Amino acid sequence: MGEFDLIARYFTRPVRRAVLGVGDDCALLAPTPGMQLAVSSDMLVEGRHFFAGTDARRLGHKALAVNLSDLAACGARPLAFTLALALPAVDAAWLQGFSAGLLALADAHGCELIGGDTTQGPLNICITVFGEVxxxxxxLRSGARAGDDLYVSGTLGDARLALEALQGHTTLAPGVLATARQRLEAPTPRVALGQALRGVASSALDVSDGLLGDLGHILRASGVGACIHTTETIKLIAASAHPESAGGHFDTELLHQCTLAGGDDYELAFTAPVAQRAAVAAAAQASATPVTRIGCIEAAPGLRLIDAHGQPMPQRYASFDHFA
Amino acid sequence: MGEFDLIARYFTRPVRRAVLGVGDDCALLAPTPGMQLAVSSDMLVEGRHFFAGTDARRLGHKALAVNLSDLAACGARPLAFTLALALPAVDAAWLQGFSAGLLALADAHGCELIGGDTTQGPLNICITVFGEVxxxxxxLRSGARAGDDLYVSGTLGDARLALEALQGHTTLAPGVLATARQRLEAPTPRVALGQALRGVASSALDVSDGLLGDLGHILRASGVGACIHTTETIKLIAASAHPESAGGHFDTELLHQCTLAGGDDYELAFTAPVAQRAAVAAAAQASATPVTRIGCIEAAPGLRLIDAHGQPMPQRYASFDHFA
Known part of the structure; x- marks a missing residue:
């Protein structure tokens, strides 16, 4: 199978919203008047972002999910994406699974594949996604104000918990691992919540490198600090609620590590004025997305962790950095 | 140097046209009313698209040039681009050169770097470029009609000639190699010509995989055939005009191979009605870009090569395919 057959077979579909899709030098989008275009790129590298041998269907899902998560964090509605793919070789079964997972998620969000590139090389998946707002x-990350509440969507820490187990650093019951692994390999971009939070949240971002590190971006961009109630945060790991987890009795240190600095969560962390609590709850309900208040924004710079007794905790949880 | 320092130091600049650039979950573009957005992605892999050890500044130039070339082929004006970069390690000297080459070309075309991604992995450069039209x-590729003239911009075949020499398949005088290598490593995207051809050309694309193969895309999309005068085409190699080439006495077979099926040219191939000959000449002059008429579009499907005596030649020049 040659390059153009591959594109035709797995990655070419008629477009409905775009003016022109796959097959010319450029794709063409006709922006809606009054809307701004939100753009984000994420690159996934084998051995770095996913294990060699990861299920192709889940990988297709995840490659788009992490990009949709960036649109969600801006409150943008997904429109379209491009896919650039470096493959060691043409593997029809892999391509079938990958494109099925990718396009199923794309369809679920009305996000059209409009173009891209394929080449031979070490497995690398680069998606650029377009939304409108x-x-x-x-x-944005810059709107948090002292006194705002601090929230996070969904669950936190499961992806890291699965990674720790898959790397042999901890042992999980099979059902617990499956729950956590689902979150690692098939994250849920909070697209509906992001849009529902427009006009409600004062700032937002998606948690990809770990809550504390990512939250630091909001704090720096907004010129504020924050206080986090860790007792609320460590409850957010989904796997601890699994029946096989024997009542959720994980090592507390591991729970802190996974939820506060785990990475690969693709949940939204956001702030909103106290006066918007009912509106936040309504946005959560309208988007069928759980939302938990985990702390508050303060004028004093820096991040303060508070334990179950209201006492400050040492901050020793590093965020993920590809080159650190 | 960590990931965020790297982005801040080499890849963050204030934006003027975009609403929001590097540093949030998404960049924001405000499309001009009445314009469509042209989008293209190209991925460059070390060892596949460029040799390990290629000069970083030239590589930065080329990575953006091949993307701008797609905008040129659509007649779009460059606006912005995202850069996703997988690097084996942080190398400050390489990053300095790469970003300098990249941003110099970006500045020359008023094309802003608005976002992207950096990660560790085998060297891979993925750019998505945005223009407006x-x-x-x-x-488009689909507008060629029987009777149209067939043109190509600039020079053809030098990139392949340089590649043949660098791989030891042929020997070139040092000055000739330098001329050819410049075309391989620092191609010139024909952005001004592409815009000048709006309303003049009936179809266009950029020559990246080799003239004949790429022309096939126009022929299939337009449902036509073409005739090419190879005597015109083989003169288009710039290196043969170099004084050191001893009067341009290259092997004729090599000249055919390089110009007809060389690849990496990043010139525009386009068609225009005969009635537009003066307009094509004016577009070429306005954009200071040489343009050569090399054949014509015919109703009968297929590509016919014609030699100096007007006789048909065997068509044995294959285009580049990453997976063939």
Missing amino acids: PAGQAL | PAGQAL
Whole structure:
């Protein structure tokens, strides 16, 4: 199978929203008047972002999910994406699974594959995603204000818990591992919540490198600090609620590590004024996405962790850095 | 140097046209009313698209040039791009050169770096570029009609000639190799010509995999055939005009191979009605880009090569395919 057959067979579909899709030098999008275009790129490398041998269907899902998560964090509605793919060799079964997982998630969000590139090389998946947001309404990292509540969507820490188990650093019951692994390999981008939070949240981002590190981006961009109630945060690991987890009795240190600095969560962390609590709850309900208040924004710079007794905890949880 | 320092130091600059650049979950573009957005992605892999050890500055130039070439082929004006970069390790000297070459070309075309991704992995450069074109005026592959003239911009075949020499398949005088290598490593995207051809050309694409193979895309998309005068085509190799080439006495077979099926040219191949000959000449002059008429579009499907005596030649020049 040659390059153009491969594109035709697995990655070419008629477009409905775009003016022109796969098959010319460029794709063409006709922006909606009054909307701004939100753009984000994420690159996934084998051995770095996923294990060699990861299920192709889940990998296709995840490659798009991590990009949709960036649109969600801006409150943008997904429109389209490009896919650039370096493959060691043409493997029809892999391509079938990968494209099925990718396009199923794309369809679920009305996000069209409009173009890209394929080449031979070490497995590398680079997606650039496009969404639209009413002019001036994008959720940014710079809007947090002292006194705002601090929230996180969904669950935290499961992806890291699965990674620790898959790397042999901890042992999990099979059902617990399956729950955690699902979150590692098939994260859920919070696209509906992001859009529901427009005009409600004061700042937002998606948690990809670990809560504390990512939250630092909001704090720096907004010129504020924050206080986090870790007792709320460590409850957010989904796997600890699994029946096989024997009542959720994980090592507390591991729970802190996974939820506060785990990475690969693709949940939204966001802030909103106290006056918006009902609106946040309504956005959570409208998008069928759990939301938990885990702390508050403060004027004093820095991040303060508070334990179950209201006492400050040492901050020793590092965020993920590809080159550190 | 960590991931965020790296981005801040080499790849973060203030944006002027974009609403929001590097540093949030998404970049934001405000499309001009009445314009369509042209989007293209190209991925460059070490050992596949460039030799290990290629000069970083030239590589930065080329990575953006091949993407701008796609905008040129659509007649779009460059606006912005995202850069996703997998690096084996942080090498400050390499990053300095790469970003300098990349951003110099970006500045020359008013094309802003608005976002992207950096990660550790085998060297891989994935750029997605955005341009704008008045609605309905993009140059497509599907507009060629029987009777149209067939043109190509600039020079053809030098990139392949340099590759043949660098791989030891042929020997070139030092000055000739330098001329050819410049075309391989620092191609010139024909951005101004592409825009000048709006409303003039009936179809266009950029020559990246070799003239004949790429022309096949126009022929299939347009449902036509073509005739090419190879005597015109083989003169288009720049290196043969170099004084050290001893009067340009290359092997004729090599000249055919390089110009007809060389690849990496990043010139525009385009068609235009005979009535537009003066307009094509004016577009070439306005954009200071040489343009050569090399054949014509015919109703009968297929590509016919014609030699100096007007006789048909055997068509034995294959285009580049990453997986063939």
